[in-house]
Amino acid sequence: MSAPSRTVAIAGLEIEYQWIGADAGRSDSAPLMVFLHEGLGSTSMWKDFPARLCQTLGFRGLVYSRPGYGRSTPRAASERWSTDFMHRQAIEVLPALLEALGVEQSRQRLWLFGHSDGASIALLYAAGFPDRLAGAVVLAPHSFVEDIAISSIERTCDAYANQGLRARLARWHDDVDSAFHGWSQAWLDPAFRDWTLIPELESIRCPLLAIQGIDDEYGTMAQIAIIERSVPGTTVLALDACGHSPHRDQTDAVIGAVGRWIATTFNTPAPPPQ
Numbered sequence: 001m002s003a004p005s006r007t008v009a010i011a012g013l014e015i016e017y018q019w020i021g022a023d024a025g026r027s028d029s030a031p032l033m034v035f036l037h038e039g040l041g042s043t044s045m046w047k048d049f050p051a052r053l054c055q056t057l058g059f060r061g062l063v064y065s066r067p068g069y070g071r072s073t074p075r076a077a078s079e080r081w082s083t084d085f086m087h088r089q090a091i092e093v094l095p096a097l098l099e100a101l102g103v104e105q106s107r108q109r110l111w112l113f114g115h116s117d118g119a120s121i122a123l124l125y126a127a128g129f130p131d132r133l134a135g136a137v138v139l140a141p142h143s144f145v146e147d148i149a150i151s152s153i154e155r156t157c158d159a160y161a162n163q164g165l166r167a168r169l170a171r172w173h174d175d176v177d178s179a180f181h182g183w184s185q186a187w188l189d190p191a192f193r194d195w196t197l198i199p200e201l202e203s204i205r206c207p208l209l210a211i212q213g214i215d216d217e218y219g220t221m222a223q224i225a226i227i228e229r230s231v232p233g234t235t236v237l238a239l240d241a242c243g244h245s246p247h248r249d250q251t252d253a254v255i256g257a258v259g260r261w262i263a264t265t266f267n268t269p270a271p272p273p274q
Helices: 049-057 085-100 117-128 147-162 165-170 176-188 190-194 222-230 251-266
Strands: 006-010 013-020 032-036 060-064 110-115 133-139 208-213 235-239
Touching (some): 013 085, 032 085, 032 117, 147 176, 235 251
Parallel strands (some): 032 060, 032 110, 110 133, 133 208, 208 235
Antiparallel strands (some): 006 013, 013 060
16 A cells, blocks of 8 residues: 655755555554665656565555655756766765654664666665665666667657657656756766766675666666676676566566565565565
């Protein structure tokens, strides 16, 4: 069961969030997984995936829209996100949100589930706060910038301007231009070609499950290979017939893999098959 979407104020911004599971925001009886959306995502764009995963695992869930996305405070038209925007989301915004919602990490360590930019933010949070996480699942994370990502974003910009993508995305965001241009301008800034989170990977202490689609149009298997080399105990899963969104392209496979990984890594009973 998902509670209605709400907003909470942090640093002068309204952040949209949603609890997954009955009394999820108030109960400490089940582990809490926080979902971090992709570069053009939002709370609602996850659809029912967080609820399905949490129900399978017996977890509570927290889904939220980062500033500039969904029903959260839009980005000002004149505001350009700096090349460290993902680092700031991990080190500043996510901790502030958890504090505002009364999530006491000293009592129970969190789980993170991140996709694309959200997966990179999950890795950066794991590096910055190594004692706060039980584990993290990262789908199609960006560890560094590849040519394939820049080329795909340039094509996405054309689709946004000329092929109806703007209208399709508008249902998920109060200010769709805020979300799209914040993301695309940051990624296409020439200075962003040097962006990487590889130095931070060595600080990660929690177990990781890194999932990549073989047909990902925004990144190659090199993105998770470097994570596997840098973070001991990382489990890697490559999915055939899968693009940049494994949780949409291979939903059952992802849910099953997460359940098996948690059962194996943490010696807990495996959830029933989907």
